[in-house]
Amino acid sequence: MTDERALYRLMTWLTPSFPIGAFSYSHGLEWVIEQGIIRDAGTLQDWIADLLAIGSGRNDAILCAEAWRRAKSEDWQGLAELAELGLALAPSAERHLETRMQGRAFAGTIAASWPCAAVTRLLEVTDGEVGYPVAVGTTAAGHGLALPETIGAYLHAFVSTLISVGIRLIPLGQTDGQRLLAALEPHAADMSARAVAGSIEDLGAATFLADIASMNHETQYTRLFRS
Secondary structure, eight states: OOHHHHHHHHHHHTSTTSSSOGGGOOTTHHHHHHTTSSOSHHHHHHHHHHHHHHSHHHHHHHHHHHHHHHHHTTOHHHHHHHHHHHHHTOOSHHHHHHHHHHHHHHHHHHHHHSOOHHHHHHHHHHTTOOOHHHHHHHHHHHTTOOHHHHHHHHHHHHHHHHHHHHHHHTTOOHHHHHHHHHHHHHHHHHHHHHHHHOOGGGOOOOOHHHHHHHHHHTTOSSOSSOO
């Protein structure tokens, strides 16, 4: 596939307008913002950088890369096991809902509008119960997209979604959001390179407050987001 066609597809699938409901999930940010733990652009930047280095962004990138490799080699049983592992890694009910619903919506929309054999097999072996990064990695492999570009685009979408939450809730200005995207670029690039070069053995996270935030959000009295 030409670079132009690959870029077109990644931009289509990982744009906020792709119908997976990404705008409705805050990844626990709504609770930490209400608590004053995240209160400005600087604290949001630190939070997202940690998620990329030692948290859910790291694990998502590794899962996405491993899904790409297993789909590329047509290891469907291995892909089913990876999908199960990805869902099991969710630390709370809401984070499980977030990745499962987005993964199901992503795979379903791809099957309906950008079909490929890999996504068809993914839906068959998982009965549609698949996390978001696994769905993205499988789709990219099925369409012949390169792994580095896939992981880079996935992490850009991850960062952009969290910044959007901050813009709405802290609140921040649109220019602040662009400054954050620029500041977090090297963090995303570093994690992308690690995921491409690594393996499933590199899974692991240490962002305990982010996990606790997602649990506390379940009982937060006033909230705009589903997670």
